[in-house]
Amino acid sequence: MLGLFPTYLPYPILRTVMKDTIIEAVQKYAEGMIAVHKTNVDVYLHNPAGIGEHSDVTEAVIEEMKKIAEYDDVLEVTKKYWS
DSSP states (O other): OOOSSOTTSOHHHHHHHHHHHHHHHHHHHHHHHHHHHHHHHHHHHHOGGGOTTOSOHHHHHHHHHHHHHHHHHHHHHHHHHHO
16 A cells, blocks of 8 residues: 555654654645735735725735734744644
């Protein structure tokens, strides 16, 4: 059977590998989402007239920053408890 984790590893080691892989995936996902929302803020700041559906650019920037903060919290938790 083909899989991500080798089946020949003892269970405690396999469990550690799986845990590390999942935590790494969570961190990369959070980093990617931060990059997405940071890019949105940059677009709002450099070209606010180009965003037609947002009449209140300031509010839109605040909402994007809240999303960045949320994913930054996820990163901090993974580093604090699983590093």
